[in-house]
Amino acid sequence: MEDLRRALGAQLTPLYDAGEAMSIARIAADYARRFVAPNALNDFWAQLSQRLLAGEPIQYVLGETEFLGKRFKVSPAVLIPRMETEELVVLAWDILKEKKAPAVLDIGLGSGCIALSIKAKRPDTRLFGLEKSPEALEIARENITWVLKNPDAVHFAEGDILQPETLPSDWPLFDLIVSNPPYIPHQEAALMPAHVLAHEPHLALFVEDADPLLFYRKIAEWAKTRLAPGGHLLFECNEFNAREVVQLLEQQGYKHTTLHKDLSGADRTVISEQ
Numbered sequence: 001m002e003d004l005r006r007a008l009g010a011q012l013t014p015l016y017d018a019g020e021a022m023s024i025a026r027i028a029a030d031y032a033r034r035f036v037a038p039n040a041l042n043d044f045w046a047q048l049s050q051r052l053l054a055g056e057p058i059q060y061v062l063g064e065t066e067f068l069g070k071r072f073k074v075s076p077a078v079l080i081p082r083m084e085t086e087e088l089v090v091l092a093w094d095i096l097k098e099k100k101a102p103a104v105l106d107i108g109l110g111s112g113c114i115a116l117s118i119k120a121k122r123p124d125t126r127l128f129g130l131e132k133s134p135e136a137l138e139i140a141r142e143n144i145t146w147v148l149k150n151p152d153a154v155h156f157a158e159g160d161i162l163q164p165e166t167l168p169s170d171w172p173l174f175d176l177i178v179s180n181p182p183y184i185p186h187q188e189a190a191l192m193p194a195h196v197l198a199h200e201p202h203l204a205l206f207v208e209d210a211d212p213l214l215f216y217r218k219i220a221e222w223a224k225t226r227l228a229p230g231g232h233l234l235f236e237c238n239e240f241n242a243r244e245v246v247q248l249l250e251q252q253g254y255k256h257t258t259l260h261k262d263l264s265g266a267d268r269t270v271i272s273e274q
Contacts, residue, residue, distance in 0.1 A: 004045055005029040012052060015195070024058045031062050055195045067113045070120060070147050077135035078111040079204045084262045085180055088236050088269050089117045091260065092178055095232050095271065096122055102175035103228070104128065107161050107219055110204060112140030114178055116147040119154065128171060129156040133203060161215065164222045173228040180236035181215035182207045188240070212238070216245050220252050220272075227274040235270045242267035 005025045012021035028048055036044045051061045059065040059080045064073055067081040068089060074080060092114070096102045101124045106115035109131040119127045131137040137158050144151045159167050161181075187209050189197060196205075207214055216235060223233055233254065237245050242259055249257045254272035262268035 001029055001033065001041075004032075008045075008049055008052070011049065015053070015055060024052065027058050027062070028052075031064075055198055057195060057199055060199060067111075068117050070117065072111050072113050072116075072143050073139055073146055074111050075135070075139055076199055077133060077201060078139050079200055081111060081113040084268050085114060085236060087260075087262055088178070088180065088234065089114055091269055091271065092118050092176060092234055093121050095176055095234065096125070099175050100124065101126060103172045104176045104178065105130065105171070105174045105226075107177065107179040108132075108181050108204070108215075109140040109156060110136055110180075112143045112147075112156070114180060115140075115156075116143055116154075118178075120147055123148075123150055125153070126172065127154045128174070129154075130159050130161060130167065131156065132158070132160045133201070134158060136201070136204070161218055161222065164218070167222075171226070173231070174223075174226055175228050175231050176234060177219065177223050177227060177231070178234040179215070179219055181219070183212065183215070183236070183238040183241075185209040185212045185238075188238075212241055213244060213248055216248055220249055220254065223274075224252070229274065231274045233270075233272045233274075237268060237270055239266035239268060242270060245270050 008028060009022040009025035012024055032041060032044060048061055052058060057080055059074050060076055064071050065080060068086050103126045104118055105128040107130045109115060109129040112129065115127055115129045119125045129140060131140060137156060140156055144154055157168055182205055184205050186206055235245060246257050246259050249272040257272040259267055260269040
């Protein structure tokens with residue numbers, strides 16, 4: 001297995017930097033050790049190598065990824081969870097630590113990694129989720145049983161925050177509304193890795209150049225009547241306009257708005273209070 005891992009890392013180096021290539025090879029080897037029978041290893045490795053060398057992300061090839069210590073099912077219908085989003089969830093845990101049986105809404109579920117990680121840490125959470133893509137919603141619903149020992153009080157719905165009149169009318173007031181919305185203007189596509197553009201869902205990545213804060217504005221407007229007193233908004237943001245998100249929230253009357261940097265030092269998350 002070690003020889004296979006090193007060989008794959010060397011093969012992938014033209015596509016990725018050396019560190020990322022070896023990380024991908026390590027993920028593949030760990031998966032093979034856990035789930036692939038010895039007599040199927042050669043076929044598995046040959047097919048995996050072929051797909052990886054064609055630029056397909058390892059997470060889609062394996063159909064899963066790890067996020068905050070939990071396994072999540074993924075497919076090309078959902079974004080691959082990033083480390084920056086783990087930091088978003090840690091902030092959510094901190095916001096909720098003094099709240100009992102909090103009601104939480106995740107807008108733009110994708111794989112459900114944000115919402116279900118909150119629930120896994122805080123089983124008393126009344127968890128709600130909204131997702132526009134039926135294919136992504138199916139993945140999020142499958143991840144309920146992948147991630148949670150007790151899936152009670154989880155309510156995921158199909159809907160579009162840009163059409164708030166179509167959203168469920170029986171939702172409670174929320175202690176936290178969290179979202180990692182589409183935030184990359186199309187004009188920034190050239191800055192992105194080719195394998196992301198080729199394989200990850202553009203619906204979840206891109207927003208129109210003319211209105212890059214569209215989702216933040218629509219969520220903030222809707223949330224004015226959907227947050228409980230003292231409730232919070234929590235957003236992941238584009239580092240190039242995160243400060244504009246802060247200004248938008250302040251203009252809409254939200255309080256105690258703070259901007260947090262990610263581990264690489266980029267402006268990444270915004271917290272605001274009702």
